[in-house]
Amino acid sequence: xxxxxxxxxxxxxxxxxxxxxxxxxxxxxxxxxxxxxxxxxxxxxxxxxxxxxxxxxxxxxxxxxxxxxxxxxxxxxxxxxxxxxxxxxxxxxxxxxxxxxxxxxxxxxxxxxxxxxxxxxxxxxxxxxxxxxxxxxxxxxxxxxxxxxxxxxxxxxxxxxxxxxxxxxxxxxxxxxxxxxxxxxxxxxxxxxxxxxxxxxxxxxxxxxxxxxxxxxxxxxx
Amino acid sequence: xxxxxxxxxxxxxxxxxxxxxxxxxxxxxxxxxxxxxxxxxxxxxxxxxxxxxxxxxxxxxxxxxxxxxxxxxxxxxxxxxxxxxxxxxxxxxxxxxxxxxxxxxxxxxxxxxxxxxxxxxxxxxxxxxxxxxxxxxxxxxxxxxxxxxxxxxxxxxxxxxxxxxxxxxxxxxxxxxxxxxxxxxxxxxxxxxxxxxxxxxxxxxxxxxxxxxxxxxxxxxxxxx
Numbered sequence: 103x104x105x106x107x108x109x110x111x112x113x114x115x116x117x118x119x120x121x122x123x124x125x126x127x128x129x130x131x132x133x134x135x136x137x138x139x140x141x142x143x144x145x146x147x148x149x150x151x152x153x154x155x156x157x158x159x160x161x162x163x164x165x166x167x168x169x170x171x172x173x174x175x176x177x178x179x180x181x182x183x184x185x186x187x188x189x190x191x192x193x194x195x196x197x198x199x200x201x202x203x204x205x206x207x208x209x210x211x212x213x214x215x216x217x218x219x220x221x222x223x224x225x226x227x228x229x230x231x232x233x234x235x236x237x238x239x240x241x242x243x244x245x246x247x248x249x250x251x252x253x254x255x256x257x258x259x260x261x262x263x264x265x266x267x268x269x270x271x272x273x274x275x276x277x278x279x280x281x282x283x284x285x286x287x288x289x290x291x292x293x294x295x296x297x298x299x300x301x302x303x304x305x306x307x308x309x310x311x312x313x314x315x316x317x318x319x320x321x322x323x324x
Numbered sequence: 325x326x327x328x329x330x331x332x333x334x335x336x337x338x339x340x341x342x343x344x345x346x347x348x349x350x351x352x353x354x355x356x357x358x359x360x361x362x363x364x365x366x367x368x369x370x371x372x373x374x375x376x377x378x379x380x381x382x383x384x385x386x387x388x389x390x391x392x393x394x395x396x397x398x399x400x401x402x403x404x405x406x407x408x409x410x411x412x413x414x415x416x417x418x419x420x421x422x423x424x425x426x427x428x429x430x431x432x433x434x435x436x437x438x439x440x441x442x443x444x445x446x447x448x449x450x451x452x453x454x455x456x457x458x459x460x461x462x463x464x465x466x467x468x469x470x471x472x473x474x475x476x477x478x479x480x481x482x483x484x485x486x487x488x489x490x491x492x493x494x495x496x497x498x499x500x501x502x503x504x505x506x507x508x509x510x511x512x513x514x515x516x517x518x519x520x521x522x523x524x525x526x527x528x529x530x531x532x533x534x535x536x537x538x539x540x541x542x543x544x545x546x547x548x549x
Contacts, residue, residue: 112530118341119534122541125344193541204533212526230525234518246525289459292466296434296452297523299468304334304426308341311422315344 104214105291106141108298111305112205113137118312120197124190125312129197136198137205144272151280152266155210155227156218164203171195213298218265219257225264226255327517330524331359335427336531340538342419347538351416358420359428366499374490376497377449378440381432386425393417437493438485449487 117133118125143157150157174181175192183192210217216229232245247258255261262268269278276286293299339355340347362380369375396405397414405414430452433439438451454467470483487493494503498514519525 115337115341115530116534119337120340120537120541122344200533200537204530208526208529211522212529213523230522232522233520234525235520236516236518238512238514240513246519246522287459287461289457292456292458294455294457295523296454296468297431299452299456300426300430300434301334303430304338307422307426308338311342 104209105293105298106138107292107302108213109137109141109205109209110134111302112209113201114305114309115301116201116205117197118308120200121193124193124197125316127313129190129194130309132194133198133201136201139202140206140210141272144270144274147269147272147275147278147280148282149280152218152225152264152269152278154265154270154272154275154278155215156221156265159207159210159217159219160221161207161219164199164207167199167202171199215270216262220255221265224256225266226257226261227263227265227268227270228255228257228259228261231260327519327524328360328363329518330527331428331431332356333528333531334431335359335423337527337534338423338427339419340531340534342422343415346412346415347535351419354416355420355423358424362424362428363497366497369494369497369500372490374440374493376500377432377437377493377495378443378447378490381429381439382443383425383429383441384443384445386421386429390421393421437487437495440490440493443490447489447491449489449493451485451487453485 113134113136114130116137117130121129121133140158140163143159144154146157147153171183171192174183175195181192183195187194207217207219211219211228212230214229216227218225218227220226230246232247233243234246235243237243248260249258269275271278273288273290275283276288277283293302335355336352339352343351365378365380366376368379372379393405393414397403405417409417429439433441433450433452436451437449439449440447441450442448452468454469456464456466456468458464468485472481472483473479474481494500496503498516501512501514519528
């Protein structure tokens with residue numbers, strides 16, 4: 103998985119950007135938790151072979167949750183979610199879903215060890231790696247999307263091994279295979295590159311600014 | 325440089341996160357200008373060696389600007405800025421400074437030779453690179469700032485990724501695709517990168533997603549005040 107801290111930071115930035123009037127400490131906590139939720143499949147890998155970056159990183163959970171959310175908030179005459187939590191609740195639910203997909207799965211896909219998007223139908227773990235350059239000598243050079251034969255999976259993306267064959271190591275499960283191994287050395291990665299540190303710092307600064315503004319506005323209205 | 329599009333993508337996300345009600349086209353246009361303007365130091369490269377990543381890419385100018393803005397709007401009795409700009413545009417000015425530091429300079433700081441962080445006070449390029457993790461074998465490890473203690477003399481040297489000076493460092497860019505000091509008999513290939521890695525595409529995508537979602541939500545994105 104991409105470093106947990108990076109998913110949390112992107113989730114926090116999405117929360118600040120999209121929550122609008124629902125922005126408060128609890129709502130931010132919910133959205134950040136949603137960003138971290140896909141990472142829990144590392145714990146499932148102790149029982150299910152190859153579950154890391156697969157079980158909760160597949161497209162099915164967000165598709166199902168999105169479908170249910172749309173049905174409840176837009177199609178039904180009376181929404182259960184709105185009835186219990188109001189408009190605020192519906193908004194937080196949508197932003198949390200976005201955070202799950204974009205900050206949780208997206209970070210693994212674009213910046214981490216990849217995500218098995220079609221698990222369990224297909225075993226391939228996809229990553230988005232490559233470059234998109236305009237060169238005066240070679241024209242447009244694009245290597246993010248590859249043809250099916252090169253990629254090794256059904257989607258036109260690069261794949262790096264299979265979920266079961268090459269399991270992803272994590273701090274929960276250092277060798278990625280089922281069974282608890284107490285002796286293995288564990289590593290919890292905070293940030294893996296300079297840009298990730300920048301994203302984390304930017305998220306912390308953004309939240310600090312937003313909470314300060316909110317407190318000041320609260321004092322004015324009181 | 326990570327391309328301007330990557331800077332713009334991350335800046336868009338940060339702007340959406342910071343501006344609650346004033347994310348309209350005019351504010352975004354101002355932010356875009358602030359993002360692109362520092363790259364003009366590429367063109368200074370013809371006159372001043374090593375100007376790219378030096379003149380427009382340091383933490384000194386934004387710090388001075390922030391201090392000036394703070395003193396003028398908070399401490400002075402009659403604010404020069406407040407007489408000319410509405411509170412909304414002062415907020416946009418603060419956000420512009422924020423995205424300049426985080427989305428532009430900090431990202432460039434992590435790339436190639438980094439940025440000339442303290443220019444014009446001190447002429448030294450700094451690069452931010454490394455990782456940080458906790459392992460059960462080694463404990464907490466970080467490699468961003470290297471602190472070494474000489475075992476014999478006991479002196480401490482701190483290496484925060486310092487590199488050359490504007491004399492010795494040339495950061496390639498589309499205006500000056502290679503170091504003018506090098507003489508290569510090859511036709512020039514000017515490369516304008518959009519995204520040279522998955523994570524750069526990710527930052528672009530995040531910005532577009534944030535903007536698109538804000539539009540979909542139907543509040544906060546409107547034209548005019």
